[in-house]
Amino acid sequence: MTIQYNHSLLPYNTFGIDVKAAAFVEIDSIETLQEVLKSDQKRPLFILGGGSNMLLTKKVNALVLKNNIQGINIKRNYKKSIHVSVGGGMNWHSFVLWCIKYGFGGVENLSLIPGTVGAAPIQNIGAYGVELKDVFHQLEAINLNTGKLRIFKKEDCQFGYRDSIFKRKLKGKYFITKVVLKLSKYPTINDSYGAIKKIIEEASIDNPTIKDISDVVIKIRSSKLPDPKVLGNSGSFFKNPVITKSQFLKLQKAFPNIVFYDQPDGKVKVPAGWLIEQCGWKGKRVGNTGSHKNQSLVLVNYGGATGKEVKKLAFKIVASVEKKFGIALTPEVNII
Numbered sequence: 099m100t101i102q103y104n105h106s107l108l109p110y111n112t113f114g115i116d117v118k119a120a121a122f123v124e125i126d127s128i129e130t131l132q133e134v135l136k137s138d139q140k141r142p143l144f145i146l147g148g149g150s151n152m153l154l155t156k157k158v159n160a161l162v163l164k165n166n167i168q169g170i171n172i173k174r175n176y177k178k179s180i181h182v183s184v185g186g187g188m189n190w191h192s193f194v195l196w197c198i199k200y201g202f203g204g205v206e207n208l209s210l211i212p213g214t215v216g217a218a219p220i221q222n223i224g225a226y227g228v229e230l231k232d233v234f235h236q237l238e239a240i241n242l243n244t245g246k247l248r249i250f251k252k253e254d255c256q257f258g259y260r261d262s263i264f265k266r267k268l269k270g271k272y273f274i275t276k277v278v279l280k281l282s283k284y285p286t287i288n289d290s291y292g293a294i295k296k297i298i299e300e301a302s303i304d305n306p307t308i309k310d311i312s313d314v315v316i317k318i319r320s321s322k323l324p325d326p327k328v329l330g331n332s333g334s335f336f337k338n339p340v341i342t343k344s345q346f347l348k349l350q351k352a353f354p355n356i357v358f359y360d361q362p363d364g365k366v367k368v369p370a371g372w373l374i375e376q377c378g379w380k381g382k383r384v385g386n387t388g389s390h391k392n393q394s395l396v397l398v399n400y401g402g403a404t405g406k407e408v409k410k411l412a413f414k415i416v417a418s419v420e421k422k423f424g425i426a427l428t429p430e431v432n433i434i
């Protein structure tokens with residue numbers, strides 16, 4: 099194990115923010131992590147995955163543990179499904195491509211999501227009608243206080259919309275070493291999301307495969323969402339707000355074109371991107387930052403932006419949405 103001091107985090111966050119970590123170490127196995135935990139470290143610990151869901155606004159005065167645990171192993175091979183165990187530091191999209199290559203279905207709608215496998219359960223990643231929880235079996239994580247391994251079953255994780263116990267009660271307390279997912283050997287595809295259905299129909303694909311769905315998702319994402327390698331960003335900056343039916347009906351009277359999705363519990367989800375666009379932010383640049391021209395929910399770094407600059411813009415957006423619609427947007431990314 100090599101601890102590096104005063105180490106730049108620029109290559110490790112997709113927003114492309116240049117701040118330093120007081121100390122930094124790559125964790126490539128449980129043993130390395132346990133060794134770090136046993137060493138006489140006085141600093142607080144900070145877990146880093148793919149750095150694709152965070153905005154760094156200041157120096158990280160901690161020992162940063164960069165999850166680099168790799169490996170894909172089939173743990174159980176059933177008649178119709180498999181349980182596959184994946185290292186927490188593995189790149190999520192590389193894992194999705196592995197599934198497509200071997201014909202294991204369940205994660206194709208989650209193609210091209212940046213970040214690591216270990217970070218996926220933390221915010222229960224989701225896209226195009228599928229969430230991580232739909233394929234989740236269990237995970238293994240190390241308690242950073244005791245160094246002990248704990249298994250978390252699905253119900254232990256308390257998954258919700260972009261939410262889990264690891265974002266709340268257990269925030270920063272467990273380092274996810276492995277995630278076990280249940281995949282199908284006889285996949286049924288999910289093309290319920292409008293844009294996917296449309297592209298499949300236009301291409302006259304009769305019996306779409308998981309590869310077709312993955313290709314379509316990659317096409318949609320690439321056309322709407324900026325590539326972090328080209329333009330720094332962390333995907334959706336805010337969550338889509340969920341409001342009560344009565345609040346929604348009042349809004350709909352004032353804004354008849356409002357886009358909305360009825361929720362199973364009677365509440366209504368409103369796309370934050372629509373609210374932000376209505377406030378005039380779409381494609382607007384403020385200094386080195388701005389709201390993206392194709393998807394206003396994505397805040398971008400045009401180069402050299404500081405985390406504070408992006409945070410300031412985010413606050414302005416929150417204030418204008420609140421003023422116009424009476425809805426308080428909450429960030430989806432972690433502001434550090």
Ligand code: EPU
Pocket residue numbers: 224225226227322332333334335336337338357369370371372373375380392393394395430
């Ligand atoms: N819209 C606008 N203007 C915009 C953006 C969106 O009017 O600038 C409206 C459109 O009507 C559109 C609707 O919002 O039909 C929904 O937009 P989109 O399909 O792009 O999805 P989203 O709700 O903005 C969510 C996730 C994305 C995920 C997509 C697809 C959240 C916070 N975001 O975005 O996830 O890829 O659905 O499933 O739930 C992420 O989490 O980082 C992320 C990119």
